[in-house]
Amino acid sequence: MSNHSDPQHNSDPQDVLKVTAAAKREHPDPAEAQHPLPSGLLLLFGVIVCFAGVYLGVYHGGFRGNIYNESESTPDLLSSKKLAAPGVSQVAAELTLVEQGKAVYANCQPCHQASGLGIAGQFPSLVAADWVTGSEKRLVAILLKGLVGPMKVGDTVYNGAMPAWEKALSEKKIAAVVSYVRASWGNAAPEISEAKVAAAKKEFASRVDPWTEADLLAIPANAVLEGAAAPAAPAAGATAAKSAGGSGAVDLDAGKAQYLVICVVCHQPTGLGLPPVFPPLVKSEYVTGNPERLIAIILNGVMGPIEVDGKPYNNLMPAQGAVLTDTKISQVASFVRSSFGEGASPIQPEQVAEARKKYGSRPAGWTEAELKAFPQ
Numbered sequence: 442m443s444n445h446s447d448p449q450h451n452s453d454p455q456d457v458l459k460v461t462a463a464a465k466r467e468h469p470d471p472a473e474a475q476h477p478l479p480s481g482l483l484l485l486f487g488v489i490v491c492f493a494g495v496y497l498g499v500y501h502g503g504f505r506g507n508i509y510n511e512s513e514s515t516p517d518l519l520s521s522k523k524l525a526a527p528g529v530s531q532v533a534a535e536l537t538l539v540e541q542g543k544a545v546y547a548n549c550q551p552c553h554q555a556s557g558l559g560i561a562g563q564f565p566s567l568v569a570a571d572w573v574t575g576s577e578k579r580l581v582a583i584l585l586k587g588l589v590g591p592m593k594v595g596d597t598v599y600n601g602a603m604p605a606w607e608k609a610l611s612e613k614k615i616a617a618v619v620s621y622v623r624a625s626w627g628n629a630a631p632e633i634s635e636a637k638v639a640a641a642k643k644e645f646a647s648r649v650d651p652w653t654e655a656d657l658l659a660i661p662a663n664a665v666l667e668g669a670a671a672p673a674a675p676a677a678g679a680t681a682a683k684s685a686g687g688s689g690a691v692d693l694d695a696g697k698a699q700y701l702v703i704c705v706v707c708h709q710p711t712g713l714g715l716p717p718v719f720p721p722l723v724k725s726e727y728v729t730g731n732p733e734r735l736i737a738i739i740l741n742g743v744m745g746p747i748e749v750d751g752k753p754y755n756n757l758m759p760a761q762g763a764v765l766t767d768t769k770i771s772q773v774a775s776f777v778r779s780s781f782g783e784g785a786s787p788i789q790p791e792q793v794a795e796a797r798k799k800y801g802s803r804p805a806g807w808t809e810a811e812l813k814a815f816p817q
């Protein structure tokens with residue numbers, strides 16, 4: 442009764458342990474099932490994605506193609522985080538036109554030299570040269586189209602050729618390099634904004650030949666380029682230089698907008714008028730001449746026979762004094778003078794205020810005889 446030997450029930454407990462230990466060592470049979478990612482890994486990925494998102498959010502730079510272009514970009518563009526108080530720091534962080542121009546001058550250096558002094562007899566000096574520090578319009582014209590033939594620089598006549606840069610350099614780079622040469626080596630002329638270069642490029646778009654000295658001298662020395670107050674352009678230097686010049690900047694873009702609303706109906710977009718009904722503003726002494734007279738015309742209108750550019754008119758121009766403020770009149774008059782009047786000087790709101798005091802109460806428009814009585 443004691444010695445049963447049933448293999449089923451007589452197993453040694455040690456054997457059982459051995460078997461289960463072996464079973465425990467085995468990996469379970471592979472089976473089709475979905476196991477969740479380990480949570481630690483998930484957390485790590487989550488952190489990486491968040492970091493990447495934030496990084497891109499801060500440094501996307503507006504996804505601009507030129508963001509790493511040293512002359513077209515600024516640290517401010519790269520980071521949407523404002524570095525400090527906006528305004529102050531933004532101007533400080535941005536390279537001025539003059540600073541950018543130094544790099545662009547590498548194009549000019551082979552001929553005009555690092556000193557700006559050129560090479561006597563071959564390449565003229567840019568130092569204390571009228572062409573550089575004088576008329577901004579002539580200077581930009583030279584850069585855009587190049588130069589040929591004899592030209593007097595200082596007391597020396599050069600007879601060479603200077604390449605055109607319109608195709609090789611962007612408007613911004615041309616603005617930068619002319620601003621740089623105007624502010625270097627003792628030159629101290631105000632900088633020229635990108636908007637002005639753009640305006641000149643448009644104006645001279647149809648010209649293919651390089652300039653000769655005579656062509657350049659035909660551009661009035663005091664011609665101002667449009668875009669003086671374009672919001673894209675101003676850098677601290679330009680504004681400072683302008684106010685130092687005594688006359689505030691008149692917003693020619695605003696003047697153009699007034700012109701296109703008010704005057705355009707009669708004087709046309711081209712300023713050529715519609716002879717024999719509406720006189721032209723182009724080639725008109727009333728536009729280029731005495732500023733006070735032009736203001737008076739806009740304030741009170743014109744009536745009766747009047748000769749403009751050799752043709753007679755006999756019609757009526759309505760007074761605009763009641764409709765337009767002093768500032769608006771100064772803007773539209775400045776625009777008309779700069780665009781149709783061979784770049785005659787801008788007109789300030791103070792000049793309009795003064796004229797309004799004198800003529801504001803005049804009941805009727807001006808006659809030709811009265812206009813002729815203004816000093817030229």
Ligand code: HEC
Nearest residue numbers: 549552565566567570572588589590592599600601602603
């Ligand atoms: C290949 C040589 C060459 C290069 C490069 C060159 N210039 Fe000139 N530049 C000349 C010559 C030659 C003249 C005189 C042309 C003439 O005699 O008609 C001149 C004339 C000028 C003048 C008018 C005269 C004066 O000295 O004031 C200006 C301004 C000027 N260059 C600016 C520049 C600027 C800015 C650059 C660079 C973007 C440049 N030039 C690049 C050869 C060059």
Ligand code: HEC
Nearest residue numbers: 703704707720721725727743744745747754755756757758
């Ligand atoms: C309703 C049509 C009309 C409008 C609008 C008008 N003008 Fe005139 N303008 C005339 C006419 C017509 C004359 C000539 C009057 C005459 O025959 O006596 C004239 C004359 C002039 C003259 C002098 C002659 C000349 O051609 O140089 C100037 C300058 C002038 N206008 C500027 C302006 C300006 C700037 C504006 C916009 C602020 C303006 N005008 C708006 C019709 C208009």
